[in-house]
Amino acid sequence: MGEIIRWFVEDIGTALVDPRSLIAISRVERRGLGEPLLFVTIFSSATAVSISAPIVTLLTLLIPLELGLAIHVLLIALGIVGGIALWLVDSVLLHALSKIFGGEGRMYETTIAVGYSFAATWPIALMGLISSAIGWLSGMFLVMLGIAIEIVWRWYILSQSLSEVHGFSALRGLLVVILARAILVVLAFIIGMASITAWFGLRW
């Protein structure tokens, strides 16, 4: 058991600094989706709590403090569900774009690569943790800094991983990631606008 935990911890470190090797090892060892799923679960719930920590701190000045605890528990649940949903959507999108750019990898491997990339969210968790000890406003700035670091780090992991999975250059992998993010932003905007339109349509 101790050895498995050690491997798991070491895989987090490898995902952060040498994602290409981790993908290669995963391919050789024919690993399943279990470990990436664990990555997604742990890091997305930590991210959900961390991003919202300053806001919850602010809210607890206004609402009963018992609700603050309930909000945190709810956020962890939402983080897990949202993280898994994002994992799947991101995997499909990145795989489709990789194929368009001449990728040769399998969907299964792309999903593993995206799952491992969730390790890059740890700076957000760190900033969220620090924000627990300071005011909510400074906390928000710190969390935003954490998000900025996470974006850069995750793009590095994804570009390297996609390069390994699909057999193209890391630069092409980075291009795929940037395009996927642009599409996600546009999709989010369209869904948001559609929701607002539908809401006002129902009201009027």
Added chain:
Amino acid sequence: MNARLVLGAIALAIALLAIVVPIAIHIASPGKDTFIRWLIDLATKSAWRWRYLDVETAKKLGARYTIENASNLLIYARSSRIVIEKGLGIAYIYGEKHSVENYGNGTLGVSMANAVLYAEIPRLRVLSIEGDSLTIGIEGIEGDTLSLDVSRSFVDIDGARARQSIEIAIDRGVLRGSIALDANVSSIVLKVDKASLDLDLYLAPGIGLEVTRKNVGSCIIDVEAPPCRTRCIPITIVCSNGIIRIDVER
């Protein structure tokens, strides 16, 4: 130990802590408490649990207080102690018999027997009070009347403010600090019995003074010439063992 293992351990530990710590903070102490204070509490008073009191529960426990005009003021019990919190500060009242009363305008009345008040509220300038009854003025919140009634106490007030009148009675101990008086203040009554008084009063400009002394053991009243730096007249009163009444002329 290889670098990847170390980095992985750090990332995993931080992620897990980020999940657990906010929940632990909420369980262990009110949400407004900071993580650092929570850690201090955990280290020093780990057996304690926080809980809030509604007025009825507090009354059942012997406290009598009402919350009227003092906004963002929380009064709750931690073990057998009543805690008053304002902003990020905390005042603990230790002891079995005590009660808290809110007179509005940010003024709290605390009645105590065999109890000690320890205030960590920066704006609540009262420290280590032992006595029968006491009224606390919270700095920055103006009250019509500032009154202190203390026995066997050491009271340190600073920056309290009174609009109409001020009455301070202290049996034993020391009362020191400063009080800013509004232009409407008409009289100041200080009753000192076997106690020392070291008080700076700040009056609005243009107000004269008539001082009547009764039974003053040793009392020095020092009035500085206006204008002072803060556009007011500072009066320093140092006395003990007596009653001093100051009528304000306009």
